[in-house]
Amino acid sequence: MQLPRTLTAALAAVVLTLAGCGGGENSQESTSSQLVLGNNGDVLTWDPAEMKEGAVIHYAEAVYDPLLRKTAESKIEGNLASEYEYNDDLTELTLKLREGVTFSDGATFDGEAVKVNIEARKEGAGSASEAARVIERVEVVDASTVRLHLSEPSPGLLAGLATYLGYMASPQALAAGNLATTPVGSGPYLLDAGASEKGVSYRFTARDGYWNREAFPFATVVIRPYEEFTARYNALATGQIQFMYGTSDMVPKAKSDGLTVKTVPGEWQGIILQDRAGKESAALGDVRVRQAVNHALDRKAILDTHYGGFGQVSTQTFNPASEAWVPELNERYPYDPAKARELLAAAGYGSGFKIKISFSEGFMSPLVPIVTQYLGDVGITVEQVPVNGFANGGLETLKGQPAFMLSFSTNIPAWTDVLNKLTPTSLWNNFQYTDDTVTRLLKEIPAAQGDEQAALYKELNTHLVEQAWFAPIVTQENVYLFRSDIDVTMQQAQLMPSLRFFAPNN
Structure with a gap:
């Protein structure tokens, strides 16, 4: 997930122990026996039935x-x-x-x-x-x-x-x-409630008799939530944490600070145009308006500047390695302000219109003004609606908005993305929109296999792009930064590598 990109950190020392790192921790253990992760945010619940996909997976994997x-x-x-x-x-x-x-x-x-x-x-x-x-x-x-x-x-x-x-x-x-408040699982670690402080730091200790101990070599795991990226980078550079999800603009600084940088194709970022029936925003009910939004965005310029080239321009919301990906769809909406204005005029909005676009404050803040400018250039006036982080009720606010900007994971198999965003009951389809083509394909895809299923996925993806259900900008390279005392194996199609892929770097 993307957040502000201002960095002020500097490397405090070459070799550090993790004693006195704050958050209730004063461990004297060596860095080879303790893993300290900087997380994107707090854990809202320990109940797997209520957990939402994303960086919260590390909290879940520790205990379940x-x-x-x-x-x-x-x-x-x-x-x-x-x-x-x-x-x-x-x-x-x-x-x-x-x-x-x-x-x-x-x-x-x-x-x-x-x-x-x-x-x-x-x-x-x-x-x-x-x-x-x-x-x-x-x-x-x-x-x-x-x-x-x-x-x-x-x-x-x-x-x-x-x-x-x-x-x-x-x-x-x-x-x-x-x-919800007291996790009890069969996982590799136990939550040490006495050494944890909500919203600050969570400490987990290895569980005696765990059946797969060799897959989880650390004696303790500490997860520290930082919703603000600069604070998280500062913690990494000074040894308070060992790992974080980063941003592309951090890479030069991270390398100069002696940190390890790895990337993997991951999330798409852009706009979910969820009010496709025009319930709250009549304009979005017209496919020509949604297509105009797509033509208004100069994806290549945004990729080169905002993302530093870490990714690829994209008009689609599936993983590039999934069976749904259609490379030529990325050419469907070239940057064409004149075409965008022509489509708006044909839809009856030649004088433009206003639209509310919400976003998680801090989380997407740097990208929102860029999108606002591009849309404004073709006559679409964006009313920015910043909302609290998800830990403070922001998710509920997003649900009622006609459009919102977030960073979304892409998955393998592609059906996971279908369930997340495309069904009438999906978490990110709050207006419960569908159409006859999507309804048909969502019935046909599960009953097919192999090449037939892949062809149906591609048909679905093509339809979504043509109907402009979304306005993606890029499929970005997820950037991970970590200290030299650990090693992390990159994992395809998951926001955070699973805890099994962390090991001491001996």
């Missing part, structure tokens, strides 16, 4: 194991479910569970635990709920075997079971109803 897991290339493999198999028509998924696993409160991980967790996800309002919607019934075949009965095939189900849908919490904690 998923049923499946993603490799660095976003392939799916076993985890708590050591084996999985679909039936022939892809409407039943059988999971063979790992035996001998317990939750941190001593409860046994078994088929009944999986059943109550998945049923809880179906009732939640987080990222897992959309992936869980297709699960009609959870059958406990025996203590180590569970069968998921689906209403229809779901290409994103395995990826869901590797993240929020698959995070397993103690059935006892679920029954007690206090999971």
